[in-house]
Amino acid sequence: MIxxxxxxTEFSSDSEMKAEDAIEAARKLGIGLIFTEHYDFDYKESKHYKEMDFLFDAKKYWESYEALRGEALLLGVEVGLTPGSIEANRKFINEVPFDQVIGSIHAIDKLDIYYPEYYEGKKKEQAYGHYLETMADMVKANPYIDVLGHIDYISRYSPYDDKEIGYKEYHDLVDLVLMNVLDTGTVMEMNTRRLDSKAVAESLLMIYARYKELGGQYVTIGSDAHKAENVGMNFKMAQDMVEFIGLKPVHFRERKIEYSK
Ligand SMILES: [Zn+2]
Ligand SMILES: [Zn+2]
Known part of the structure; x- marks a missing residue:
């Protein structure tokens, strides 16, 4: 099963998706699903903390969803990677037996990259360079994560005309991220959110082909759905890309890698 x-789901501050609706959407598509709720320990230092805290109670989460867990549904977490949250994340992921742990860069220097503040006064080269550099460092400092989430997260929100992480321009830093991913036994995620554009897909293809070239074998495919209608979005494109490159789609159950077929 893919x-x-x-x-x-609603355990994430920025989502109101009901577990039942998400499960039903996945069932209709004939795919399995992993919930990966937001845990951004450091977010309390953000000026937007009052609106959203991006924290949740792991035990409550487990109690609420454990009965739903099975072949078609696994329970994971997406931890925000920052220098100040390394130990907190390590502790948190052991509070309950999560199936899969995604590590993601959502904030840099305490600035949420969803908001314009991170980009103010920065040229694209600086904003993207610092983002990739931070990602490479954080992967190395958090070797316990299973999956590196959405390498192209910054491209969703940055204000530049060309939002892509062009492999040609950023090859040194992209390579550093990918090498640290491989050194730490982490798996790259292919996030499908932006794959409805051919230009985006082509640009990301270069990065994932390079991952394969450096020795990468596995990839998880994830929609990052916050609404039931987005579960499984652009999966056909992602699966075609993964197959074309020669990577194997995987998922994690009880923190162990499994082939998705
Ligand atoms: Zn994320
Ligand atoms: Zn997410």
Whole structure:
């Protein structure tokens, strides 16, 4: 079974998706699903903390959803990677037996990259360079994560005309991220959110082909759905890309890698 390895229900501050609706959407598509709720320990230092805290109670989460867990549904978490949250994340992921742990960069220097503040006064080269550099460092500092989430997260929100992480321009830093991913036994996620554009797909293809070239074998595919209608979005494109490159789609159950077929 192919799994949508990245989704957020109402345990995530920014999602109101009901577990039942998400499960039903996945069932209709004939795919499995992994819930990966937001845990951004450091977010309390953000000026937007009052609106959303991006924290949740792991035990409550487990109690609420454990009965739903099975072949078609696994329970994971998406931890935000920042220098100040390394130990907190390590502790949190052991509070309950999560199936899969995604590590993601959502904030840099305490600035949420969803908001314009991170980009203010920065040229694209600086904003993207610092983002990739931070990602490489954080992967190395958090070797316990299973999956590196959405390498192209910054491209969703940055204000530049060309939002892509062009492999040609950023090859040194992209390579550093990918090498640290491989050194730490982490798996790259292919996030499908932006794959409805051919230009985006082509640009990301270069990065994932390079991952394969450097020795990468596995990839998780995840929609990052916060609404039931987005579960499994653009999966056909992602599966075609993964097959074309020669990577194997996987998911994690009880923190162990499994082939998704
Ligand atoms: Zn994320
Ligand atoms: Zn997410």
């Amino acid at each position: 799994y949508d390895c990245h989704s957020h």
